[in-house]
Amino acid sequence: MRPSAARTRGGGVVTVPLWSAVRATAAHVDKLVAALPEPGARLPGERAEIAEAKDAARTMRMRFLEAQADAVYDRLTDGRTKGLRIAELVEAAATEFPGLVPTAGQLAADRGRRQADKEGYEIDQGIFLRAVLASPRAGAHLLDTMLRPTARALRLLPEFLRTGVLETASVRVERRDGAAYLTMCRDDCLNAEDNQQVDDMETAVDLVLLDPQVNVGVLRGGTMTHPRHRGRRVFSAGINLKSLHAGDISLVDFLLRREIGYIHKLVRGIRTDDAPWHSPTVEKPWVAAVETFAIGGGTQLLFAFDHVLCASDAYLSLPAAQEGIVPGAGNFRFGRATGPRIARQVILQGRRIRATEPDARLLIDEVVEPEEMDEAVARAVGRLRGPAVVPNRRMLNLAEEPLDEFRRYMSEFALQQALRLYGEDVISKVGRFVEEARPTCPVPS
Structure with missing residues (x-):
């Protein structure tokens, strides 16, 4: 960026003094990183030195963005006339405002490391997106x-409209009689x-919402080959701790995209x-x-659904405190459904809720015997086909989850x-989980 104040199309001004301080502290961090050994090989004194420099740089980023976030965003989006998804937005910011967020090269270098051995550049993305x-x-x-459909979905849409079938690495979609059945199939x-x-x-969610032949969506776990639950349907074990340990869980492409991408679309629809x-x-x-269990992100998902069925032998849990991470929008939605006491028991203390417990009815709509799930799904789909369902769910969601609060x-x-993501407790815990789980993944909490 040129070393002078710059007016954006939206009218904001990016001022020089704060920006100069951001550039200077970021350059100091880059100089130290180049001079020091790889993160995992640093001595205690070296780790303290780089941590102090990163803290100073992050303090300046916070101050700059508290004053200039709108001006920066206007510059990146041409005064909000151009829509950039979060991955595109941080990429554009790295080019237009060097030092504000990590470069593609810095992220690529970190991507090749275990979580314990990364520089932690994603924290700077978190500052920016906050x-x-x-x-x-x-x-x-x-x-x-x-809320816009992804480029991938638009590319696949003509074939899906023709066949009513989508096969991906982790999700299968099939359209039958006006309903779309999504099966999570990481068996x-x-x-x-x-x-x-x-x-x-x-x-998958984009295609279902874009298909005029579909009026109800259904999500279910597929049949597992995992030794512990072979032959049974499982809804979700939550975040893949093996991938987190390996450094393959991304703040932008997983943790944020999940919440303000497809789960947001489940609630708000597609633009x-x-x-x-x-x-x-x-x-x-x-x-x-839900069959067998919905752990972590699996339970988080349920708050976005209009009707939740649960097999009588299944359980729900949200073990965020044990894993050390924040359970997505679970903290936002859980207490609204159950009240604060149960939310704290589940999120902070790791309480499991069995489908047959009275408290489970605050989270699910029906408990059915496992062998009766197919019939229960069909009945639920039938009840949600009415023409007044969509406008009423829209009004319910507006009342329960105002967009500004979200x-x-x-x-x-x-x-x-x-x-x-970079907390020492998280890194230690996922390392233990992975060691205990080898050679399979993950460990249900």
């Missing part, structure tokens, strides 16, 4: 942009979530130029069928989750 989402103007525009690791699964799920004049989005009701939560989540 500021963007905190802004009512920039944050609302970003959330709206994330080797109990539907544990990783970057690929998030991409596949958003693609498309073909939407009806009376609504900016196309929405559809969704059914979830935006503010996701703003703080962007930074807190970035920090948790």
Whole structure:
């Protein structure tokens, strides 16, 4: 960026003094990184030196963005006339504002390391995205942009409209009689979530919402080959701890994209130029069928569904405190469904809720015997086909989850989750989980 104040198309001004301080502290960090050994080989004194330098740089980024987030966002999006998804936004920021967020090269270098051996550049992305989402103007525009269908979904749409079938690495979709059945099929690791699964799920959700032949979506876990649950359907084991240990869980492409990408679309629908004049989005009701267990992110998902079925021998859990991370928007939605006491018991203390417990009815709609799940799914789909379902679910979601409250939560989540990714306790815990789980993945908490 030129060393002078610059007015953006949206009218904001990026000022020089704060920006100069950001550039100077970022350059100092880069100089130290180049001079020091790889992160995993640093001595205690070297680790303290680089930590102090990073803290100084992050302090300046925070100050700069608290004052300039709208101006920065306007420059990157041409005054909010251009929609950039979060991955595109951080990439554009790295080019336009060197030192504000990590470069592609820095991220690539970290991507080749275990989580314990990374520099932690994603924390700087978290600082940036926190500021963007905190802004009512920039944050609302970003959330709206994330409701657009992905390029991958648009590319696959003609074939899906013709066949009604999608096969990806982790999700299978089949359209039958006006309903779309999504099956999570990572049978080797109990539907544990990783970057690929998030991409596949958003693609699948987009196609369901874009298909005019579909009026209800259903999500269910597939039949497992994992030794511990071979031959049984499993909904989800949550985050893939093996991938997290290996450094393959991304803040932008997994942890944030998941929440403000496909789960946000489950709640709000998809924004498309073909939407009806009376609504900016196309929405559809969704059914979830939980068998065996829904752990972590699996339980988080359920809050976005209009009808949740649970097998009588299944359980739900959200072991965020044990894993050391923030459970997505679970903290935002859980207490709204159950009240604060149960939310704290589950999130902070690791309580499991069995489907047959009275408290489970605050999280699920029906408990059915495992052999009766197919019939229960069919009944639920039938009940959600009515023409008044979509407008009423829209009004319920507006009342239960105001968009500005969601935006503010996701703003703080962007930074807190970035920090948790690099917490020493998280790195230690996932290392133990992986050692205990070998050669399979993951360990159900």
